[in-house]
Amino acid sequence: MRFMILFALLVVLVAAASAARAAGDPEAGRRVFGRCHNCHSVDPKNDRMVGPNLHGLFGRRAGSLAGFHYSDAMRGAGFVWSEETLPVYIRDPQALVPDNRMMFPGLRSTREIEDLVAYLRAATR
Numbered sequence: 001m002r003f004m005i006l007f008a009l010l011v012v013l014v015a016a017a018s019a020a021r022a023a024g025d026p027e028a029g030r031r032v033f034g035r036c037h038n039c040h041s042v043d044p045k046n047d048r049m050v051g052p053n054l055h056g057l058f059g060r061r062a063g064s065l066a067g068f069h070y071s072d073a074m075r076g077a078g079f080v081w082s083e084e085t086l087p088v089y090i091r092d093p094q095a096l097v098p099d100n101r102m103m104f105p106g107l108r109s110t111r112e113i114e115d116l117v118a119y120l121r122a123a124t125r
Contacts, residue, residue, distance in 0.1 A: 029119025032112045036104075042123040051102065057081045057124045062097070073099040083121065087113045 033042075039051035047053055052068040060081050063074035077097045079085050089096045090113050092106040107113050 024114035024116070024118025024121075026115070026118040026122045028112075029115035029117065030123075032107070032116040033119055033123075036116075039102075039104075042120070054120060055124050057086075057120060058083070071099060071101045073097050074101070083117055086117055086120070090116060 036051075039049055040054050041047075041049050042054050044053065044055040047067060052065045052070070058081055062077040062079050062081060062085075063070040074097055077100075085096075090107050093100055093102045093104055094106075107116070
């Protein structure tokens with residue numbers, strides 16, 4: 001009986017760890033963000049970047065950050081940044097918003113995308 005309880009606890013812990021990992025690893029995402037930091041910042045006070053500041057990204061309408069000059073395509077994108085829309089954009093920015101000005105070709109690794117989203121979720125509140 002004791003063995004079964006320990007085994008069940010182990011199964012629950014492994015499942016919880018897998019679920020947490022599936023949601024992305026913010027620390028690994030910080031490293032992935034290293035590819036983005038030349039153009040974007042998560043620091044709310046840094047507005048002198050090539051790309052828009054990502055602080056407060058989640059819940060913001062695409063192409064709407066005051067003071068940043070977006071392409072017509074991004075201003076007219078018509079969606080809100082979320083944990084659903086950001087991965088689609090990061091995988092292939094031109095596919096989601098054709099003619100946007102971001103020169104990044106996208107990330108192909110689902111793991112890296114999940115990690116980056118987890119990092120941005122934590123760093124841009």
